[in-house]
Amino acid sequence: MLTSNDSIRVRIRLVAIFFVFAFCALFYRLYIVQIGRHAELYRKAKNQYTAKKTEAGKRGEIFDCNGNLLVGNVPCDDISIDPWIVGDATTCRKIAAMFSKYLKIDFDVVYGKLMRKTRKVKTKEGKRIVRRNRYAVIAREVPLKISSKLKRIIKVNEFLGIFFREKYSRYYPKKNLLSNVLGFTNEDHGEIIAVLGVEKFFNKQMSSSKSVMRFERARDGRPLIYGAKESIKARNGLNVYLTISEPLQSILEEELDKMVAEWKPTAAYAIMADPKTGNILAMAQRPSFNPNDRRSMDPKAWRNRICADYFEPGSTMKPVAVAGALDYGIVTPGMKFNCEKGRWKYGGKILKDAHPMDVLTVSQILQKSSNIGIAKIALMMGEKRLYRVFRKFGFGSYTGIPLKPETRGALRPINRWDTLSITRFPIGQGVGTSPLQMVRAYCALADHGRLRKLRLVDKIEDTQTGLVIRNPIKKPLQVFHDPTTWGKVIDMMCMVTEAGGTARRVAIEGYEIAGKTGTSQKFINGAYSHSKYIASFIGFMPAHDPQIVLLVAADEPHGSIYGGRVAGPTFRNIALRALRYLNIKPDPELMKKRK
Amino acid sequence: MNIQTRNIRPSRRKNRRDAEGLSIGTKLFVVLNVAIALSAVFLIANYRISLNQNISGIEAQSVRYQQKIHDLNREVEALQVRREKLCAWSHIRGRIAQLGLDLRMPDPFQVQRLVVNFDDRPAAGETILDGKLAMSQDWSAAGNVNQ
16 A cells, blocks of 8 residues: 555656656757757748848940930839738728829729739649739839829828839930930830840840848838848949930931921931041931830831941942042043943943033042943943952941941942943942941041041940940041042042032032932832932031031932932031031131132 | 655754844845846846837938938939930920020121130230230131130
8 A cells, every 4th residue: 555655756756757758848849940940940930030122223324425315214113002901992992093093094993903802823733723812013114203192192091002113114315316226125024125226235234233132120121230131232234325416416317307308208317427536426217216105116117227228329439439540540530531421331231321421520520420431430440449449448348336237238249240330330339338338438538538437335334333444446447548539539529519510509608518419229129210219418528627427318209319409408407507516617718719 | 754854944944043143234235235236237238228229210210311312312313314305405496486486596606715815925826916805707817716
């Protein structure tokens, strides 16, 4: 029989065993929690007090040479909701009324989104299940002004479940200005996709990276001072500075629009460049588009015809051939040629002049734009020399401009020339050049025969580090061997805009303008069209100290086909305004002479 | 045998004897020391709490200011783009037409830049007409009227 002491002893042992087991269990549990499931539980706990914040950097902007913004970023917000926590029908009605008032969207659409608390989802097994609806987009790219107002109202009314995601939208403050060159971007699932133009060419440099910040947060979401922080800083995209001058670009586009309104061509181009540096000061084409208004954008107008297309330049090619002949010493400005009264048979084909002409000097051939005269000069030069001259002036090669796609034009290698080639190529038939190639060749003519790469981008700047990557002006190639060639060619080209020339309309009082008209038939379906022409004028001024080279071209104008009549007046208007803007004063001696 | 009873009794007696042996002054001294130590701990703890509270308050305030700066920066960015939009020639042209401003092309000789030589000595590459400041409409003839 157990005594009372035995009974106590047993009880003590039982309690001790119980405690031993309890402690063992506790230690086992502790082991599992602290060591066995450490990683899993630590992650869970960390997720609860750690927040992650991502922010996108700014895409690089595009400026003109004076720092005027051409493409920028506008701060805006995407507004989304969590229908599960926005509240009951009454609150939803209030929120929907607010959104429809400020965002100008249909009340029913917003209310429908707010009240859709669940959604059906298809599982991997193919079952349809109902889940909580935790996300719906109300509006994208809401302007800052409106989103700030909305934020204030939401705060006052203590609405829950409405989220604003800060972002930037690409904006083109000058609308149509330079749109074909600048290009544009699209957005796909938050990713920016550059479509064309400078935006596409410099996409890598202009792209930004996202910032990611992980931090231990307080109850209200703000970061704890002593908490651990990890952050990857956002990198803004690099800014691109073009050689374009916005005022000159505006002048160019305004006058080009006037020409398009008057002559209604299917397309029109104008390019202005600085012959001494190769800088493109302005370039425009029609049709163009407003990148801010995607609904009105016609994909046909996107293409940058200035560098992607080539055309037969017609008579604007003649000064190049004459300059070559003068430089080789084959002809002199006073040398006479029989222009066969406007009809001349060579290689079994008849070559015609626009107006019948008899005997002309080389200067007069250029002034009156005689095809026959130029063909005879080319025959004296020979195929090899003519081809070399074309190549030296950059035809058949890229201009160096950072735009894609760029054409090299169409200049057949010499072994593929036929009998007629030598008489047709120097008058701009059978060769294809892009408007940019023509401008580059005329820059060389203007700048003592120095052929330069064209420049569209002046520098690229990193605003965060202050690093500036400059695009240097490269050493030009010397086209002329004879230093006297330049003066002779310039004098001849000046005659084109004087009395007796084909471009008298281009003349500006007090300035000498050297240039050449071009009226080229379009080559359509294997034959030259008799109704479709390209009318153009290219020149530079002041002729003996050229500051600007300008090309104006109209593709299939209506009402007239001649370069001197269609493109000439536009050239004059642009040149006059540009000279005023650049403060290039007229020559008083020339003004006196004219009087 | 009850070991517990036997072991506890002498120790209780001993403690009681020890306590009875202390004077009131000593007891007060001990109590005072303990009180001082406790209040020091209390004060330090309180100071630390109030310091933390301040830090937290300042931190919250700094977050608010940071947010304000961020919002203002965004507003400035939006205004810069708006300014550029208003500077576009298409917009200016529209406003000129709207306001009926009768603007004309500038005369090439309208703007003249004068270089005044106070010491009446010509600068390099300049000449002075009649020893006085020349202001001529014929800009090419004027020696010290730089265009």
